[in-house]
Amino acid sequence: MRPLIWAAAFLAIAGEAAAQPYVGSELGPALAPALRLVGTDNDWGTRCDLLINPDGLETGTECDTPPPPTEWTNESGGSAGIATGIAAGYRFGRFRAEIGYRYHAASYHDYAPTQIGDVVTAQKADQELETAIGGAGDVAVHGVFTNFAVDLRTADRRLIPYVGAGAGVQRMSIDYLSLWKRNDDPDRIATFEDAVLRAKLAGTTTIGTAVLDDAMLSVQILAGVDYRVAEGLTIGQKIRYARGLGAFLSQPREWDQLRSHESSVGRGSPIVYTVETHDTSALTMTLSLRYAP
Numbered sequence: 075m076r077p078l079i080w081a082a083a084f085l086a087i088a089g090e091a092a093a094q095p096y097v098g099s100e101l102g103p104a105l106a107p108a109l110r111l112v113g114t115d116n117d118w119g120t121r122c123d124l125l126i127n128p129d130g131l132e133t134g135t136e137c138d139t140p141p142p143p144t145e146w147t148n149e150s151g152g153s154a155g156i157a158t159g160i161a162a163g164y165r166f167g168r169f170r171a172e173i174g175y176r177y178h179a180a181s182y183h184d185y186a187p188t189q190i191g192d193v194v195t196a197q198k199a200d201q202e203l204e205t206a207i208g209g210a211g212d213v214a215v216h217g218v219f220t221n222f223a224v225d226l227r228t229a230d231r232r233l234i235p236y237v238g239a240g241a242g243v244q245r246m247s248i249d250y251l252s253l254w255k256r257n258d259d260p261d262r263i264a265t266f267e268d269a270v271l272r273a274k275l276a277g278t279t280t281i282g283t284a285v286l287d288d289a290m291l292s293v294q295i296l297a298g299v300d301y302r303v304a305e306g307l308t309i310g311q312k313i314r315y316a317r318g319l320g321a322f323l324s325q326p327r328e329w330d331q332l333r334s335h336e337s338s339v340g341r342g343s344p345i346v347y348t349v350e351t352h353d354t355s356a357l358t359m360t361l362s363l364r365y366a367p
Contacts, residue, residue, distance in 0.1 A: 094165040094366050098172075100312055102360030104157035106180035107353050109150045109210050112191075113252060114143045115347035117332070117339070119194055120202065120265050124340030126274055126333055132266055145191035148209040148252070155180030155213075157314075157358035161221070165366065168225040170238070176316070178356050179214040185251060201264040202275070204257045208282075211249035215356065217316065218242050219294060234300040234308065240293070246322050247287040250349055254280040256333075278334035286324035286349050292316055298362065306366040317355035324349045 121127055122137035130137065156179055163172025188206035190196045199206065223238025256279070257263055260272035293316070300310035326346035328337035337344045 092166075096163060096165060096170075096172075096306075096364055096366040098161045098163075098174075098362060098364035099159065100360035100362040101158045102156075102312075102358060104155040104178040104180060104356050104358045106153045106155055106178075106182075106213060106356050108152050109182060109213070109353045110351060111148050111150075111209060111248070111250070112350045113146050113148075113208070113347055114350075115329075115345055116140065117144055117345045118341065120198070120275065120333070122339060122341075123333060125335050125338065126278075127266075127271055128340070131268055131271065141194065142192070144195050146195065146206075146208075146252075147189040147191060148186045148207070149189075150182040150184050150186060150209045153180040153182050153213075157356070157360055159360070163221075168227075170221075170223045170225070170236075172221050172223075174219050174221060174240075176217040176219060176244075176314075177215065178358055179212065180356075181212050182210040183212075185209045185253075188252070188254070198265065201262060202256055203254060205253065205255040208250070208252035211251060213246070213248050215244050215246045215354075217244035217292060219292070219316075221294075221296065223296070232302045234302065234310075235298070236300070237295075237297045239295050242292055242294075243289055244292040244316070244318060244354075245287060245289045246318070246354060247285050248322070248324075248349070248351075250282065250284055250286050250324075252280075252282040252347070275333065280332050281330045282327065282347055283330055284327050286327065288322045288324055290318035290320050290322065290354065292318045292354075300362070300364065308362075308364045310362045310364070312358075312360050312362045314358045314360070315355065316358075322349075322351045322354055 159176040161172045161174030185207045219240040219242030221240035226235045258277045260276040263272045296314040298312035300308040
C-alpha cells in the first residue's frame with residue numbers, strides 16, 4: 075500500500091508534465107560491510123550422541139531433555155565487489171519514477187575463528203576442539219526496487235544532479251562454511267573418561283557448507299550527476315546505499331556431517347543449524363547510462 079501512496083503523491087507533485095519513457099543501465103564497484111554471522115543449532119551434548127556413545131555411558135540427567143540451542147559467531151572484514159542494474163521509467167519534467175533490477179556481489183573468504191556463545195560448547199573448546207573456523211565466502215544480492223527521483227536545477231543545462239529514494243525486495247545469498255575439528259590425540263580429550271570413547275571422538279569433524287538465502291523488504295537512497303551527451307542520452311555517476319529492513323535469517327539446514335557421521339545423534343531427528351545477520355547493507359558507485367527514445 076505504501077508504494078501506491080508514494081506514487082499518488084509523486085504524480086500530484088509532477089502535475090501536468092508530459093510523461094517521457096526512458097531506460098537505463100549501470101555498472102560499477104560495490105562496498106560490502108563487515109559481516110557478522112551468528113549460527114545456532116539444536117545439537118545435543120557430545121556424551122548424548124548415541125552414534126558416538128550408543129550405550130549412554132558417563133551420562134547423568136543431561137540427556138533426558140533436549141538442551142538449549144548452541145550459538146556461535148564468525149566475523150569477516152568489509153569486502154569489495156561489483157554492482158550492476160537496469161531500470162525503466164518515466165520522466166515528468168524534473169521528476170522521475172522507475173522500477174529497476176539491482177545486483178551486487180562481494181567475496182569475503184576470510185574465514186575467521188569461531189566465537190562460542192554458549193557454556194556447553196565453550197567447555198569443549200578448552201580440550202575437545204582443536205579447530206573451529208567459519209564465515210562467508212561469496213555473497214550475492216538480487217533486488218527489485220521502485221524509485222522516485224528529482225532533478226536539481228543548475229546553471230549548466232547539460233549537467234543534471236539528482237537525489238532520490240526507493241523501496242523494494244532483496245534476496246540475499248551467502249556461501250557459508252562452518253568447520254569444527256576435534257583433537258587427533260585422544261589423551262587431550264576430557265569429554266569422556268573411557269579411552270575407547272575418546273578414541274572414537276578424536277579427529278572427528280563437524281562441517282556445514284551451504285548457500286543460504288533469505289528475502290527481505292529493503293530501502294535505498296541514491297544521488298548522482300548525469301551529463302547530457304545528446305538529445306535523450308545521458309551518462310553519469312551514481313551513488314547508492316541500500317539495506318534490508320530486517321535481519322537475514324536462513325532456513326534450517328542439516329550439517330554435512332556431525333562428528334564425522336550424518337546430521338543426527340541417533341535420537342530420531344536430524345540436527346539442523348540456522349544463520350542470522352543484520353549486516354545487509356551495501357554502498358555502490360556506478361557509471362550510469364540513460365536513454366529516452
